[in-house]
Amino acid sequence: MKQLLIATLLFATTACNAFAEDDPDLALLPEDPFREDVFYMCSACHSIKTVTQQRLNRHRWDETLEWMVEEGGMAELDPEEREPLLDYLTTYFGEDAPR
């Protein structure tokens, strides 16, 4: 029971944080109409810094999403979510994007 309570508390806090509009990590993502969607999808589990460190081409970002669904506990993405996410990641964190 205690564990369940703690788990609920933790989950609620995490979710609560993800919706904080003034989360300083949001500013790490370049402005774009899809920015907030990227923020929520990624920061549910890990820091946005996990994303912004990477420089990967579209194929490798695609593999990375695959890996997160298989190993990371991420929900399967619909094509209408997945394609713009891949576009965003490849545009701003592609292989040739400045570090």
Next chain:
Amino acid sequence: MSNQKTEKGLRALYAEDPLAADQQLFGRTAHKDRRGFLKGAGLATMTAVLGMTMPFHRNFPAGLIPAALAEETEAFFLATKDGLKILNDRPVNAETPAHLLDDDVTPTSRHFVRNNGLLPDEALRMSAPDWTLTIDGEVNTPLTLTIDELKERFEVVTLSLCIECGGNGRAAFDPPARGNQWTLGAVANSAWTGVRLADVLAAAGLKDTAVYTAHYSADHHLSRDSAKQAISRGVPIAKAMDPNILIAFEMNGEPIPALHGFPLRLVTPGWPGSTSQKWLERIEIRDQVHDGAKMTGKSYRVPAYQVAPGTDVPKEDFVIIEAMPVKSLITYPETGTTVSTANEEVEIRGHAWAGDRTVRTVQVSGDFGATWIETELSPPPNPGSWQRWRTNLTFPEAGYYEVWARATDSEGVGQPFAIDWNPKGYLNNSLHRIALTVTA
């Protein structure tokens, strides 16, 4: 970053004076029994921060940070770190600039952090009176021991041990490799106190069927799915019997800090840091190569053969990384500094290490590799430690110089100039270069 400052403050305030911190941060005063919220003082603030009500608030102890907040603030243990570059805060990953690794024994404040998941509650609270370690699987006598029992039953030793992350140096890969973009500083050599893994395994009695260890720990997967492990790696039995692998409970003479595996961890010198499982609860002896989290696929694996940069390598051609390759680091002077005037001696020094081997020589060059001079190299204080090297260089005139260092191991294998590229960005042991300015 303002959040970080506030929360750094939160931990520090609670460490200093928990009741005052309650008052200052939440406006909280507890009842006389040191529980609850007197006349509700502070309850509204705390529940607002938590984002929900606290049905049992009358029982909530005074001077305690709600676990939910403590969990959210695990990154703020990083406040105890000195000069580290934070690569990631969930999970926590931070590395040390080379010039801050100059000590022979790395202070805790300068030891890199590579975490895969989220800290267990015992580590957040730094309290684990009931912690046990279980040894089971292919053994004659399965064991479950408390930390006190480990100390009583087995010889306690202190060793300086070099731990390097398998992905140290990944940031220099081209094309880039996915993962934390470590530059140079995911390596350290602290003093660890514990019992030898080999002694504990001998007490359990390995069966002939024993092939591999499987390490399990109490940290949480990032998704908080309790069916998933953040990481669970192992080593072949031959390596597990290496007398320098410790089941450690102290780091530099203190209980192991939360970020480093409190209260118990493995320290496996010379192999990827991921084999040094933190928050260790169980070692299962398996009759096959372990297939836990980050043992399979491409994790901590490299292609079995050399590949051109950017090659797509099929999964089945990857092999598990074992001993780390020979490497050296220049820890003095700091790169980019102005060191001296022409013709004046400048001390150059650093460390070198070589996986399961020792370092035979370290050479440095002050002329972009045209000529090399031998440095004075000390033997390791104990097997598994890095080795100190030092020398003096003089520079003939004012201008820009680089110092390069290259180590050669006891089998005659040296560091390469260029990276041996692999898809996941492991094992970059290319030689370390620093920039120096010499004035007239």
